[in-house]
Amino acid sequence: MSQNTWFIIAIVIYMLVMLAIGYWSYRQTDEYDDYMLAGRGLNPFVAALSAGASDMSGWLLMGLPGALFVSGMGELWIAIGLLIGCWANWMWVAPRLRSYTEIAGNSLTLPSFIENRLHDSSRALRVLSSIVILVFFTFYVSSGMVSGGRYFEATFGGSYIDGMLIVAAVTVAYTFIGGFLAVSYTDAVQGMLMFAALLIVPVMAYFALADTSTLFTWATDKPYGPWPEGNPEFFSMIKGMSAIGVISALAWGLGYFGQPHIVVRFMALRTPGEAKTGRRIGIFWMLLCIIGATAVAVIGTSFFGQDPSIAVTDQENFETIFLDMGRILFHPLIAGLILTAVLAAIMSTISSQLLVTSSALVEDIYMIVVKKKPSSQVLINLSRTAVVAVAVIAGLMAMNPSDSILGLVAFAWAGFGAAFGPLLIFALYWRRLNTAGAITGLVAGAVVAFAWGQGWLNPALEGMGLGALTDLYEIVPGVIAATLGIVVVSLATRKPDEAILEEFDQATMLARAVEKNPDMSVEDMAEEIIDAPEAR
Template sequence: MSDTAYQLIALVIYMVAMLAIGAWAYSRTSSLDDYMLADRGLGPAVSALSAGASDMSGWLLLGLPGAIYVSGLGEAWIAVGLTIGAWLNWKFVAPRLRTYTEVANNSITVPSFLENRLKDRSRLLRIASGIIIVLFFTFYVSSGVVAGGVFFESSFDASYHTGMIVVTAVVVAYTLFGGFLAVSYTDFVQGTIMVLALVMVPVVGVFVTGGFAETADSIRAVDPDRLSMVAGVTGLGVISSLAWGLGYFGQPHIIVRFMALRTPQEAKQARRIGIGWMLISLFGAIGTALVGIAYFQQNPEETLDDPEAIFLAMGQILFHPLVAGIMLAAVLAAIMSTISSQLLVTSSALVEDLYKAVFKTNASQKQLVFLGRMCVLVVAIIASALAWEQSDTILGLVAYAWAGFGASFGPVILLALYWRRLTAAGALAGMVVGAVTVVIWGNVDVLTDNLYEIVPGFALNLIVAVLVSLATYKPDPTIEDEFDRAVEYAEREAEPAA
């Protein structure tokens, strides 16, 4: 049997398993709350790995190893910023958001939470939030579709477009039918596959390249600065990389997992599982890149055409074709887990936050779920159209969308949870300023080359939201009461100091 046949067998088994989970979840999905939030029934392990897998995407196995393979450990500052940001997000946002979304009229989406929290009767806040989600998630989903095309192109010499179509079709199938429950449980399985693969490749690779000392010597032979986190890195470059951590507070596809926890106190256990998974995965991705540098230095007759395919290449070099197929499934898992989460959140924005807000429909739950499924399909088609001509790297597309969400929602979410004087006008103004700043800054090369657009976007959003809120604040007994109840509930369920 050929190597390709072994690898295809592993991938087919993986895809069939994902579709089976989707079918199982379909039988347990009857209402919009089920479809969009699994009726707030996720346990800590599923929530943690689901958040991690949907967060990291193809960036973890393609983008980050590729960047480090080309430039060295100076690119690892992004991983440092993400780890800090993820811990802070689980610690301070997860338990209170879980509490507050239930207190604020059982909100099931980020835009509906902001509207209910701030009692915005104009609906402008909800509509603007929905538009921002649809805009940036279309680019985010597009990055996943690009990763799918690159995956099949690098692994099987298939066409880029064939890879796009296969990945998109499978993801749409289980997301469209199974909803949030299917997405969360497939993410759990995918997260497990990812972390196992990211441990196996660098561990086995170090033995193949001669041990730690010889591996390090080979890397230095390519470029002595590859093992330095400071060589060739500017202060603004470090700030830009660390600022990726700011993005966590505003990522709808991640914080929606907090809203789906069974209880607020389970955030503590979920945080420990999630950060542990993240640390192992990030070290594995970095180790894969470093082992790859050493291997290709020691074997100059072999070449790597695409640096973002270093994990794929090492998996095929180091392991039996069937095991290599599992490595390939890990990459596919990273890609598909993020696409599915993003499609579902975009669908919820279109149905719950735009369609229902604008048309004030009295549609039945069955009709709303059907509409949500159709939105998943439409967004997937649009994202695929944008990705049809690959015009940017995976990391570049992810960076733009990540900044868009972090700068648009991050400050507003934090203020909504911890500052009682935030107003609808302040939140709306801050959100729009943050989004516009990212769009403008992110499209001016001289600006993005020096400072990641999330930094000015986040800062301006925070400043504008606070200033406008101070100017427009008027005490509202309903808002005050809900804020006090949310804080009291969160403190009553709070974890011991850690």
């Protein structure tokens, strides 16, 4: 059989496994809460791997190895920032958010939690939050479909449209029938596949080297890839990096606090106490994956440099180095399974974003319009319809991909991080936060991040002699603007009502109680705290 035939067999096996998980999840889904949050029964292993897989996407398997191969270890600052941000998110947001959602009206989405937290009867905060999610995630889903089309185009030399439609159809199918449970478990499988591939490929490449003694000298002294005479600064994380560059790279970690498709996993945990286990699993997974991606780049310099008969397919950004290693080292069937790791990364992100976007449509917009809450089955069917509708719109946008779409996707991480990150932290930890401050922070973060990322503020910065700041990653000014807006406006306007303050105190008591008794049912503990005289 030809190489492509083996690749197709591997991908068909993978697709069937994803659909099987979707069908199993469908059999477990009876209520609306099950479809949206898996009935808050997600174990920490699945939560950690699904959060990691939906977060990392193709960047971990293609973008990071390619960037390190071309530019050297200076690109690791982004990975370090993300690792720190991931740890902080699991440490400070996960347990407190899981606890607070029990007190704040059993919230199922991030916008509904923010509204319930502040008792915003105007619904403005919920609607604004939902609009931010709808706009950016529609473009994000479209980008994933574009990636799927490009993947099939590059791997099989086939049609871009056919590849995009195949990826979209399978992803929509298991998201449609299985909801959050299907998305979480398929993401966990995809996370394990990514993990295994990133560890196996560099190890096998190392043993395939003709001369292993050059592993840490080839990149600096010998020709490889884009460096005809080697890169003497390959292993330096400082040389060639400006202070603005390092700050911008580390600032990627700030984005974690505001990513709706990540924090929703925290809301679905069985108990707040399991966030500690999830943190350990998630950080361990992420750390080893980053080490594997780094090893691909380092070993790749010798692997491709020593053998002139092989080369990286992508000679511009060298982002296919991981895929090319897999093709060269393994039997086509195994190589095909390794190639599916990239497909897994793409699909895991699409599915998570589809579900969050559909929840914004149904839970955060439709439920505001209707006066009487529909039955669980009606809500599930509406959510499934929303999944298809968003996928169709995103697919139409992906038919003719443009730079503007891809540019907005690059901005989305900063946009979500700046709009929701500071707001969520203040909502969980600051008693004085009010609705006016929350709305100001949400809008300021999104607007400043967008304007900065699009370069609209560059003339003003250059006119003030601050031209160097034009290279600053937009999440930094976005987070600063959001933080200032939240604090200044909250302090300048009326303090929250006593009912809001009392609820905040109950949530704080619950979070502390959970830390002391992590095995106790959070629902029972919440009832005890709410009913306790000192809570009232």
